[in-house]
Amino acid sequence: MTRERIFQELVERSNRSGNAIWLARMIASWRVGEGALPDYLGLSPEQFNNLRSLFFSGIDLPHLALSGKTADYSRMLEKQDLETLLSDFRAPDVAESEWIITILVAGCLGNDHLWQDLGLWSRSELSGLMSHNFPELAARNNKDMKWKKFLYKQLCEMEGLNLCRAPSCQVCQDYGQCFASEEATGVSDILSSDSLG
Numbered sequence: 001m002t003r004e005r006i007f008q009e010l011v012e013r014s015n016r017s018g019n020a021i022w023l024a025r026m027i028a029s030w031r032v033g034e035g036a037l038p039d040y041l042g043l044s045p046e047q048f049n050n051l052r053s054l055f056f057s058g059i060d061l062p063h064l065a066l067s068g069k070t071a072d073y074s075r076m077l078e079k080q081d082l083e084t085l086l087s088d089f090r091a092p093d094v095a096e097s098e099w100i101i102t103i104l105v106a107g108c109l110g111n112d113h114l115w116q117d118l119g120l121w122s123r124s125e126l127s128g129l130m131s132h133n134f135p136e137l138a139a140r141n142n143k144d145m146k147w148k149k150f151l152y153k154q155l156c157e158m159e160g161l162n163l164c165r166a167p168s169c170q171v172c173q174d175y176g177q178c179f180a181s182e183e184a185t186g187v188s189d190i191l192s193s194d195s196l197g
Contacts, residue, residue: 029119033066036117042106089137114148
């Protein structure tokens with residue numbers, strides 16, 4: 001079954017609330033081996049089952065990632081910091097934001113742009129998801145920085161660190177790597193860790 005067909009089936013049988021469309025996109029991609037999300041979408045088995053019951057009741061979703069990826073947080077020293085950052089900014093009226101936080105952090109383990117690692121179909125979808133679940137944090141990204149870079153920049157600022165040598169983004173020689181379009185990125189750019197976002 002194609003990603004598009006899986007998505008259509010998920011949407012048709014979803015509760016169509018809140019994050020349903022974005023989750024359906026991520027799950028459709030995940031089901032065909034796209035993106036970097038691991039088993040259970042990075043959630044605990046209990047969280048995965050609760051998410052499935054809330055959004056896609058009656059749909060049999062396998063819990064193993066077709067890609068064979070598992071969540072290896074041993075190389076992610078900043079996991080707790082990312083969870084805290086996102087938790088501090090989560091919208092109070094979005095009950096499932098805890099699951100979204102866990103999925104986003106799992107996506108940060110990937111090596112591509114965050115929207116690609118999550119299995120979303122465009123960067124604008126990730127921007128919508130961020131605005132819905134973390135409106136104040138999303139509003140801080142007022143220059144449209146690539147999301148993965150933006151999140152890590154927030155962590156650095158929380159710690160009082162500035163790893164950039166330029167006095168401001170506008171005069172930085174690497175400006176294009178942080179703010180350039182992700183939609184038309186070539187394979188060589190995707191493989192470069194400096195272009196991630």
